Amino acid sequence: MEEVAKSITHQIGGIQNDALRFGLHGVKSEIVDSHPLQSSQKSASRVDEMMKKQCMVNLYGTSFPLKMDLHTQILSRFQRPPGAIPSSMLGLEAFT
Numbered sequence: 728m729e730e731v732a733k734s735i736t737h738q739i740g741g742i743q744n745d746a747l748r749f750g751l752h753g754v755k756s757e758i759v760d761s762h763p764l765q766s767s768q769k770s771a772s773r774v775d776e777m778m779k780k781q782c783m784v785n786l787y788g789t790s791f792p793l794k795m796d797l798h799t800q801i802l803s804r805f806q807r808p809p810g811a812i813p814s815s816m817l818g819l820e821a822f823t
Contacts, residue, residue, distance in 0.1 A: 798822060 780792045802822055807814040 783792045783795070799819065799822065802819040803816070805818060806816070
């Protein structure tokens, strides 16, 4: 017997081009940032991050930035159980 793939085409969240839920689609808005300084801020923070990692490699060796990235990933996943109080991510804040 062949199995027939069953799918519901109009599930909630199944339609990705719904203008009322997701806004009007525009190619320019996906390419260009909303403000000119926003792109320069992103590139400056990216360059700053790369320089910090390169300094750590030069000072402590190649394994240290990898270890820090691993710790950052672990601490960013740890959160408080759902409830009234949001997670403060204190471990991640103290580490970075």
